Amino acid sequence: MKDTFKHKGLRQQLVNIIEAKGIKDEKVLKAIGKIPRHLFMDSGFLDHAYQDKAFPIAADQTISQPYTVAFQTELLEVKPGDKILEIGTGSGYQTAVLCELGAKVFSIERQLELFKKTSKFLPKLGYRAKKLIFGDGYKGLKEEAPFDSIIVTAGAPFVPKPLLSQLKIGGRLVIPVGDDVQVMTLFIRKGPKEFEQQEYGEFRFVPLLEDKN
Secondary structure, eight states: OOOOHHHHHHHHHHHHHHTTTTTOOOHHHHHHHHHHHHHSGGGGGGGGGTSSOOOEEEETOEEEHHHHHHHHHHHHHTTTTEEEEEETTTHHHHHHHHHHOEEEEEEEEEOOOHHHHHHHHHHTTTTSSSSEEESOGOOOGGGGOOOEEEEOOOOOOOOOHHHHHHHEEEEEEEEESSSSEEEEEEEEEEESOOOOEEEEEOOOBBBBBOOOO
């Protein structure tokens, strides 16, 4: 679990790259600059840890491209103490970014292998989510709702209604919607049944899998 000066230097270069791509939120850039992304990847991929690319992790999933993580996080407009639901814990990298920003994170993962690995790994780095849950992200987490914001880190063919209903008034849902290519979509809850929708261009994600159990 080493984090060397070299790693810190590479991280700073990564911050410069995503800033050049248009990420403006200083707190998000600082979080990316602080979190040792190489520790979230298999040692064989260490050289790739600070490139702005997605990479494979266990269970046929990927660790998202840092720019994508920063982009989604920036759309959430995270404030310290925000209660955030994350759908798709994956490697835990996005979870760590949200924790670094002072959010109370509830995160759901449906791949047992990843859930077990990340549950053990995140606390070792000092990132403590409020709750890591093994389950179906399509259903959200009704017992902890409402949330200040919800982030979906996998491509969703449609927008799950439970997620919209579990947002606070004023809350934000950031979700990549589509089959092969996803459109990054932001929903802001304006009232009990009113949502404002904004679209932010195309991204590629692994699919959000619905629990068949």
